[in-house]
Amino acid sequence: MRQAIRLAFAMQRLELRLLLAAVLLVSVAALGIAWQTRVLREAQLACLESAPPAVEGSVESPCPGQDEPLATLDRLSAFAKMGVIFTPIVLGLFLGVPLVAREIESRTAPLAWSLSRSRRRWLLQRAVPVFGVIALACIAVGVAGDVLAHAPPWVEGSDPGFEDWWARGPQVAVHGVAIAAAGMAIGAIVGRQLPALLLGGVATLALFVAVTLVDDALMRSAVEPIAVGPNQLVTGKIYGSGFRQDASGRLLSDEEGYALFGDQLDESGYPPPGYSMVYYLVPSRRYGEFAVYDAAMFGTVAAAGMALASWIVVRRRP
């Protein structure tokens, strides 16, 4: 078994080194940006407490020493989040696609398959170590992404809710394994690495579009009307707004509310006494539930990809 693992890594040594270096870079960058954001935010809060009041009609900043670096960190964090989103895609495609395709393309499959007790066992020995590396690397960037998502000043004392949906958490690892499994199956079908990589890229795009549509449909079906008080903050995935008659609980649309209240709405758009503003949203506390749905969808793709790859390897001509 140890020999099989060593062989699996030796076959993809260069890709593994490059990709793991990139994973390390993304993780360290995300954690570093999160840490510096917190440090600068502390300094900015201290500065704002001692600053004079804002001047009307001018673009002013009482704390330029912290504003500019915080804005820079915010821009950099966007790059780090992109890195977290792309990590499972790049790892999955570049490590999953060549698992079978390279053996077929370089015509070493007949020898490798005849030397192993069974083709399925050969595939298992080649795939498990690589999938393990993908899962571990993606968990690392997922955790770093989660820390980064909680770092911005606007998340203080709050919840990031559904922000950075695909750029944090353990579901990043499920994405990586699913893309690798799908890539492995495509590589086994096509039997050539680069064309399989291109097809895998298209399939990954289609997969993300499909899951986005399903996620959106699930969230829309889970929307609930949440009444909010004046200046009260709500977090969650917001799909619309309206008003509620408190006594009867009757819900009014925005248009009905504007027609009914007219000038009685205050500056922030809040209705007169007896009515409340309502947001139709999926509250942040349900983030975990939808993350599980998302992981289940990608997990299904992973299982299907592995089963398909195994079936093809057992049946195809080498």
Next chain:
Amino acid sequence: MQRWEVIAVVTGTAALLGASLFVTQQLRDLAAAYPRCLDPTTVTAGCDAYHRAVGRLDMPASLLLQVSWAAPFGTGLVLGVPLVAREIEHRTASLAWTLSRSRVRWLVGRAAFVVLVTVALLAAVAITSELLAAAYAPARHLDSDFTWYGRRGVLLVVRGLVVLGLGISIGAVVGRALPALLVAVFGTVLLFTGISLAMDRWNAAEATARPYGQGESDALALGARIELTDGEVVGDAYLASLENIVIDADGSVYSRFDPDSGLPDRSSLVGRYRELMLPGERYPQVVARESAVGIGAAVLLLLAAGAIVRHRRPGA
């Protein structure tokens, strides 16, 4: 040898061209139906329907111009990287190089085909992206306008050739297609970041500092400067060294508040905020300059690929 890659690139390009021409035609039909509504700087009665219809095409048009920007990178990498790498990886390089009169001659024969395919496909993308941009902003004169710079026109072809040269060179060094593709992606990011920074510096040296908020929309924005009260011009990073910053509507920069009035302390005037811009009429010159730099880089990279193929061992 590259049938799959050529089919993939041609299919992708055809899809991009089809979508671009479709959106272009829709925008042109709208412009023909509402000729009075094309100037976005004026409010004309009866133009609501036109603005709503154009608004619906905003997203696809922007997305297609973004894909046009990415097309040279995808085409260059997919066609360039496996050209030599696959021969080495499959161990057919030794036979192919022995059968040819010289290795460089072999490379020229192979590279000429992909260069032709790249130029033909990207020229088509360059033309359709210009047509789309012209239909998207009918009131602008895009031949003297930096809007969507690098997402339309001849720069797409030049960038594709640079990436192709880089891909062939890296493929020849690494000798395996997939790892070479990874390295080439990193290399492309580094190379184009370098070219972009160098071009920005070159352009900034010729740019003019415009008063705050008075730059034209067709100009190339190259950052900000502060013109200090003693006439010295410094970068906007200077602002971070100030204790407080107040920038008035006319672009005057102050470093202190008056604690009594809460207004800027007029005696603390630091200087004037200036925006560094290159006017739209310089667009052809800047494009020609970047094209010359790109063609030079592509030629150097292809020469490097020739040198690598000539000297390397044919095994991976």
